[in-house]
Amino acid sequence: MAQPTASETHTPAATKSVAELNQIAAQVRRDIVRMVHAVNSGHPGGSLGCTELLVALYFKVMQHTPEPFDMDGIGQDLFFLSNGHISPVFYSVLARSGYFPVSELATFRKLNSRLQGHPATHEHLPGIRVASGSLGQGLSVATGAAQAKKLNGDKSTVFVLMGDGELQEGQIWEAALYAPHHKVDNLIAFVDRNGQQIDGPTEKIGGLGDLRAKFESFNWRVLETDGNQFETLLATIEEAQSLLGQGQPIMVLMDTQMGFGVDFMMGSHKWHGVAPNDEQLEKALLQLEVEKASDY
């Protein structure tokens, strides 16, 4: 199988400093709140909480080729978003890393848009490889994609992000049993452990308990990290990458805050799926200053 040369893949990142990543993250957060405000719908809370992860992956960690987009992604690292409702952060990061024009973010959730409420391949939006939204399916899909890479002799890595509330879906645990049994060791999964779901704190709704112990007992390699701080997050991802190819899939439990970066949205399930009003948007944007804002 032909491996793309370094010049063809997107490796901006190797050179990106944490300060630069923080600037990108602030811009992505501006996109998120503006996108959900514009259509008065969407999910800002989880999007803001996972901004560091997606920025880190697409601007620093992953070897990927945004243009032309190739569904099979042979020789590229792949990312799957299982908790599809945090589409605003996914769309913003895809656009800003070159998959489609940033101006298209203005079509989010509107009629005839490629930016559906939840990510879809149906409208052929570059960067999306499977539909998600109905929860619990992404770990299985990512595992299958990782096994396809092994069959192809493709040494690149598959990443997948799940919400913590999503872990209440049974299919997650089917996949959690399967991946270690089949030694899918080219897979790094992340859990957005913000402790919140629509109806309240996860531990009140359907307690997840000790996730490290659970996944370790399923024979995953488990790491824990602060998901809203680039230094620790990047160090953890680097550690996860060093554990690839050792017979076990890797699970990173990320301690995050829903709504991170906007003080009045932080840490509460109330901003899971509610858009800010005009006044709240203004307030949020004031907290998300960037040196050279490039709002769409």
Place this chain on the structure above:
Amino acid sequence: MKDFPYTESKDTRSGFGAGLHELGKTNPNVVALCADLIGSLKMDAFVKDFPERFFQVGIAEANMMGLAAGLTIGGKIPFTGTFANFSTGRVYDQIRQSIAYSGKNVKICASHAGLTLGEDGATHQILEDIGLMKMLPHMCVINPCDYNQTKAATLAIADYEGPVYLRFGRPVVPNFTPADQPFEIGKGVLLNEGADVSIFATGHLVWKAILAGKLLAEKGINAEIINLHTIKPLDAQMILESARKTRCVVTAEEHQMNGGLGDSIAQLLAREEPLPLEMVAVNDSFGESGTPDQLMEKYGLNEAAIVRAVEKVMARKTK
């Protein structure tokens, strides 16, 4: 009435197993997944000869559908194998989102469909699967009639780009389709030309339709018999041409009336050519334990039921 000679009877699932094994040899992108039913799906030969392209998923069908969707990313052509009940109803949302809506090239291969599963009873005898699958946009739905046709269908769907539901079963039935007959997705097979009534059958009911045709010939009724192995996309042209000639229609299938082949043909005729139609199918009922023959008789899915339906529909023809 034409004669349909055959030298042996075989199960359609073995046709799938043989087709899959051949694909293993001819198409390096074909991979197979199974949810703890290798023997029942006749996947043993593929598993033995292509172990690196086979994934034992265990009793976890939802995960199997997601894995299959993921395996397409990277160019694989996954064939999933389990019973029809666990291939459809149990995993409907996984198929809907990760496979159908995502346009993934997954072949959902389902055995033990319908009443002919027999003694295991209604928990396993799904009679709604064709309806569930045909409702999904762009899902191709195929229900071949015998061993040779199932083998040919298995080979054909590997070359078709897009999600497919391939339905077959457990009982041994006459293997009368010529081994060299090409399988054309979406094209009906004219088995017997006739002028008095059109019988459109799918799956195990095709042979029953042939038996009914012989009984009808003895009564002086000349039935046109067409094997519609593909329920979706429906061969509208062939159906309308035949119906316009005979002026009345009987459909036959091992499925609920709601959502099956008869339902698709009724919609077509209502839009294009309203004509009397009778359906040989299960009428809003679950199955039960029993031998396949006992069940097919009790639920009205045999040649006698087709003959009754023909007599009824011909009496409704406008002179």
